[in-house]
Amino acid sequence: MQFSVAELPLALFTTLAPLGAGAFIALACAFFTTRFSSEQLKKIDRGTIFPLAIVIVGFICAFFHLATPMNAPSVFLGAGSPMSNEIIAGCVFAIVAIVYVIVVNAGKLCGSARQGFAAVVAVLAVIFAIFTGLAYVMSTIATWNTPLVPVQMLGFTLVGGAATAALVLASVGVWADACKGAFKTTIMGLAVAGAVLAIVGLAGQLAMASGMQNALVSGADLVSGALLPAIVGLALVAVAAALVFVATKKEAATGLAAAALVAAVVGIFLARMAFYAIQMSVGIYFG
Structure with missing residues (x-):
């Protein structure tokens, strides 16, 4: 697991920033499927500060990966490279999300304008995740x-x-109303689809890596060392999805939503650590 320890700042970044971004996807779905009162919208808008804070903390963690934080602007000079594209997509999402949170909390958006802006933030969150x-x-x-x-x-x-959006909606007291309509099915679908994609993605990658080797190490040995955090991590991701599913059946779901978020954060982090642990250079690869 030596590689994963060295990549700890990036593991935290790729855990927290996309997770916080994902909350804006679920919240956008809530605005399209539920008719909230103006007072409820104000509560939700204040709650969106929470996922935005998670995104910002994630980006702060990424800076610790740089040998010198002052080198951060140089990342943008390599536009077109995978890493630069990731940072650019992340920064565009973060800036637009910050503007969105400021504008809605200032009471400047309503109706279709709110839905449109929320949809833009959600699309940027998907793009950010894919580029990451x-x-x-x-x-x-x-x-x-x-x-x-x-x-x-x-x-x-x-x-x-x-999980994050569920906690936001439950903590501000609008969860029960949101789950009376199509949002209930939507957020269950997001949680279950997310868990399936995560499990298939990492399990498939581990299976592929186990059949590789180079002059220094066997892929099977790397996978063996990463297997425990991978299994525990993916199990917790599945638990997070299950808790969101159960929470949709409850009117008071703050505790379940909080547990789902904790399970998601820990599970994703362990899965990311397992991912970094199976790093194998192709320069001396054969198989």
Whole structure:
């Protein structure tokens, strides 16, 4: 697991930032499926500060991966490279999300304008998640060079975002009203689809990596070392989805939503640590 420890700041970034972004996807779905009162909308708008804070903390963690934080602007000079595209997509999402949170809390949006802006933020969140996964699809690292990486990242975003949005809505007292309509099915779908994508993505990648080897290490040995955190992590992701599912059956679901978020954060983090642990250079690869 030596590689995963070295990549701890990125593991935290790829856990927290996409998860917080995913909440804006679920919240946008809430605005399209539920007719909230103006007072309820004000409560939700104040609650959106929470997922935004998670995103910001995630980006702060990413800075600790840089040898010198002052080198951060140089990332943008490589626009077109997978890593630069990830950061650019993330920054665009974060800036638009910040503007959205400020504007809605200032009471400047209502009706279709709110829905439209929320939809834009949600689409940018999906793009950010996909580009975060694509940043690791590189020909130089054989065990990461697979479309299963962005698949699992999108899965983490959806299930973590569903749990975060559930906590926001439950904590401000609008969860029961939201779950009376189509949003109930929508958020269950987001949580379950996210868990399936995450499990299929990481499990498939581990299976692929186990059949590789290079002159220094066997992929099977790397997977063996990463198997426990991977299994526990994916199990917790499944638990998070299940808790969101159960929460939709309850009127008071703050506790269940909080438990779902904790399970999602810990599960995704362990899965990300397992991902970094199976890093294998292609330069001396054969198989």
